[in-house]
Amino acid sequence: MSDASRNKGPHDIGGEEAGPVDTIDHGMKFWERQANGLRSVLRERDLVRTDELRRAAEDLGEQYSKLEYFERTTSALRTVLLEKNLITEDELKSKMAEVRARFNVPDEMESPLKKGARR
């Protein structure tokens, strides 16, 4: 019987063989800390539940092991926000295009990242 047929999620990895642990703490990038802040605010205001975010991450299937930790949590948040209609696909697409365009500003100008970070 394969793992999939026994409904084993991609997150349920206790006991699996794996390589050595990278014992260095590589910390978090700015956007990751911000993503964590966002999640924390949303949870506190009861707009999303931790259990919903976990379930959405678990539903990533094959993608789960291919994504890094904050990529998974971001993907899960997207799923739950769309489910609850707090944002729409179209809105997200437009806003992402807008954010993407902001990052394409040439180096001579002040980094929009710093501007964005201060908002």
Add this chain to the structure above:
Amino acid sequence: MSNPSFDYYAQQKHGHAHEHDHARDQHAAIETREGPPSEYEIMSRAMQELLEEKDLITADQVRQKMERFEEELPYRGSKVVARAWTDREFKQRLLEDGKAACAEMGIDLEADRLIAVENTPAVHNVIVCTLCSCYPRSLLGMPPTWYKSSNYRSRVVFEPRAVLKEFGTELAEDVTVRVHDSNADMRYLVIPMRPEGTDGWSEEQLSEILTRDTLVGVTTPGVPRK
């Protein structure tokens, strides 16, 4: 004695807070200028901005959380355990009801429910969340990258001694290694054994050697040589 591994927060404690934030912002800006931000970074920022525009959250709320996670939360765990080391009755209360004992110290764990587990000459505790990354964030801040890694999550439950060895921690055969998989509503903090050579130390001095890694149980506290 085990080697202390890199402790992200321990470094920051000794730097000037603002300089460090600035350094991180610069670092983040430099990282982005070297290449385009990932789709996920863009997605995360876009979601935040949309939610702000809809007046569901504010940028200030997110910023305050970020500050709290960086500047306040990570240092609370070591304070609690330092007190437990110096006050036997407090330690008992901490072991009986972690959340109440922290509240007694004025530390509000908010959503976290704490179970403190004590290392003794007979038992060594180590914490993991195999299913995701549950961690006592209200006492230790954000989990280190190794705690969230699939290699740690999958292996520490079935070969804890081998994993501990990778952190430089070796335990005698007659010590019971007790793994805690924090898979539901409880969160865990290890009370390490207090090392020799710390007699008469203040709580502040003691909290300095109670690094994050010792409170998760992958290392044991060391006394720096004078």
Add this chain to the structure above:
Amino acid sequence: MTSASPPVAKPRYPSTYNPAPGHRFNVGDRIAIRRTFPPGHRRTPFYIRGKQGVIERICGAFANPEELAYGFDGEPKKVLYRVRFLQKHVWPDYNGPQHDTIDMEIFEHWLEPLPDTRN
């Protein structure tokens, strides 16, 4: 006779634990984790299904994460227990000392009683 002034109330601190009305199991009970592999969000790791352990602590009744994950309110609450397992009972090839243990939290509906054996 009038009573003296009422005693000063001790401060009530929030507890780690919740009440567990009607809890089925007690500390020291030998139990097995149900050997079942249902789909959906579960907080009972795959590796512990079907294994035998002992109730170490009653944590109290909590909203069911299996329901919360899908936007339901998780009521009625289910009693959560800390269960201790000998590693040698979890992993057939466990290569550490026989007295090593692993503890985790399991909801009541995942537990089955075992006959109590006395040496």
